[in-house]
Amino acid sequence: MQMAPLMNSNTSTLVLHPSSQAEEPKKENMLSIFDSNMIQKQVNIPKEFIWPSIDLVNTTQEELKEPLIDLSIMKAGDEKAIASAAELVRKACLNHGFFQVINHGVEQDLINDAYCEVDSIFKQPISKKLSAKRVAGGISGYSGAHADRYSSKLPWKETFSFVYNHHQNSSNPQIVNYFKSVLGEEFQNTGLVYEKYCEAMNELALVIMELLAISLGIDRLHYRRFFQDGDSIMRCNYYPPCKSSGLTFGTGPHSDPTSLTILHQDQVGGLQVFANHKWLSVRPRSDALVINIGDTFMALSNGRYKSCLHRALVNKYRVRKSLVFFVCPREDKVVKPLESLLSKNEARKYPDFTWASLFEFTQKHYRADVATLQSFFQWHSSSNLL
Ligand SMILES: C=C1C[C@]23C[C@H]1CC[C@H]2[C@]1(C)CCC[C@@](C)(C(=O)O)[C@H]1[C@@H]3C(=O)O
Numbered sequence: 373m374q375m376a377p378l379m380n381s382n383t384s385t386l387v388l389h390p391s392s393q394a395e396e397p398k399k400e401n402m403l404s405i406f407d408s409n410m411i412q413k414q415v416n417i418p419k420e421f422i423w424p425s426i427d428l429v430n431t432t433q434e435e436l437k438e439p440l441i442d443l444s445i446m447k448a449g450d451e452k453a454i455a456s457a458a459e460l461v462r463k464a465c466l467n468h469g470f471f472q473v474i475n476h477g478v479e480q481d482l483i484n485d486a487y488c489e490v491d492s493i494f495k496q497p498i499s500k501k502l503s504a505k506r507v508a509g510g511i512s513g514y515s516g517a518h519a520d521r522y523s524s525k526l527p528w529k530e531t532f533s534f535v536y537n538h539h540q541n542s543s544n545p546q547i548v549n550y551f552k553s554v555l556g557e558e559f560q561n562t563g564l565v566y567e568k569y570c571e572a573m574n575e576l577a578l579v580i581m582e583l584l585a586i587s588l589g590i591d592r593l594h595y596r597r598f599f600q601d602g603d604s605i606m607r608c609n610y611y612p613p614c615k616s617s618g619l620t621f622g623t624g625p626h627s628d629p630t631s632l633t634i635l636h637q638d639q640v641g642g643l644q645v646f647a648n649h650k651w652l653s654v655r656p657r658s659d660a661l662v663i664n665i666g667d668t669f670m671a672l673s674n675g676r677y678k679s680c681l682h683r684a685l686v687n688k689y690r691v692r693k694s695l696v697f698f699v700c701p702r703e704d705k706v707v708k709p710l711e712s713l714l715s716k717n718e719a720r721k722y723p724d725f726t727w728a729s730l731f732e733f734t735q736k737h738y739r740a741d742v743a744t745l746q747s748f749f750q751w752h753s754s755s756n757l758l
């Protein structure tokens with residue numbers, strides 16, 4: 373059935389095409405855009421955004437009881453407190469893979485500045501945002517509901533993503549150059565803010581990697597070394613209010629295919645984790661960062677630490693925003709558990725693979741969901757993963 377074109381505020385036409393089930397790649401000549409200004413005014417939610425009822429299970433308001441870790445102990449070198457914190461982290465990661473950290477060393481002013489820049493990006497007219505559109509097969513750039521990638525179960529969100537390579541240096545400010553190249557010179561300051569934000573995220577990531585190594589009883593510097601020259605991903609999520617919020621998701625149920633996620637959410641609430649057989653809310657804390665294990669780290673721990681299903685709800689009245697830093701190793705690094713982690717006769721749960729191959733799978737062939745890792749290995753069952 374041909375969807376009727378809907379006019380948006382900028383006179384260009386918002387055209388939502390009939391939903392084919394193809395995930396990616398979508399037919400080249402299909403142009404679909406999600407103009408959040410326009411779509412919020414619609415009486416009925418386009419059917420492409422309506423998720424299967426099986427996913428829309430009622431959610432309790434019950435909260436996840438994830439540990440809150442005070443990271444100041446790491447700088448202080450308080451080994452007794454570090455051992456206790458590592459035990460709390462271990463228990464959480466064996467179960468659902470989520471914990472929150474405070475005294476993380478990321479200045480509140482920098483977080484506030486990053487949110488201000490989120491607003492400066494997403495308030496741009498749709499034509500400007502589309503000029504910075506994500507290139508098919510890549511992660512960087514603007515996306516409106518991923519409407520150019522998928523034809524059904526569209527997430528009610530706009531995103532802006534870019535890559536952070538730690539080995540960049542001030543003489544080659546990649547993020548500033550990226551913002552200026554895709555959004556214009558007036559986004560120089562936005563680039564500077566995110567340059568600083570990603571540097572702070574990367575530093576924090578290495579501290580958390582040390583705590584994870586301690587919690588797993590391996591060489592505490594192992595993951596620092598493994599991730600120190602990583603190619604991480606920064607993503608700004610912007611979730612407009614939705615009149616039919618109970619029929620869609622801001623971000624659908626998934627586990628992160630990456631290694632470790634460092635997320636700041638605003639005070640609106642909406643992040644949920646599937647733990648102990650139910651959806652549990654992660655309480656927003658403005659002074660905390662939410663940390664969760666991703667699929668790649670689950671493989672590094674030979675399945676010990678869990679990369680868990682989570683999702684982001686939208687609501688009827690308020691915009692919700694989140695800043696998400698996805699920690700990834702350098703793309704050519706071989707993902708396999710450290711020998712000393714494996715107990716005697718412990719079988720390997722996953723074949724060796726590179727992050728580049730898993731990343732490409734999620735960008736070109738498969739929408740990350742709850743089964744990404746096994747789908748990835750099935751996809752590559754015949755060919756070489758490295
Ligand atoms: C490597 C990635 C792919 C996604 C961004 C990072 C880590 C999380 C992934 C994602 C958010 C999981 C849900 C589906 C997805 C398509 C999304 O809703 O944005 C995923 C991201 C992506 O492929 O752009």
Ligand SMILES: O=C(O)CCC(=O)C(=O)O
Nearest residue numbers: 609623637643684694696
């Ligand atoms: O916005 C959120 O709270 C969660 C987003 C998320 O899970 C993701 O972008 O991977």
Ligand SMILES: [Fe+2]
Nearest residue numbers: 626627628682
């Ligand atoms: Fe996620």
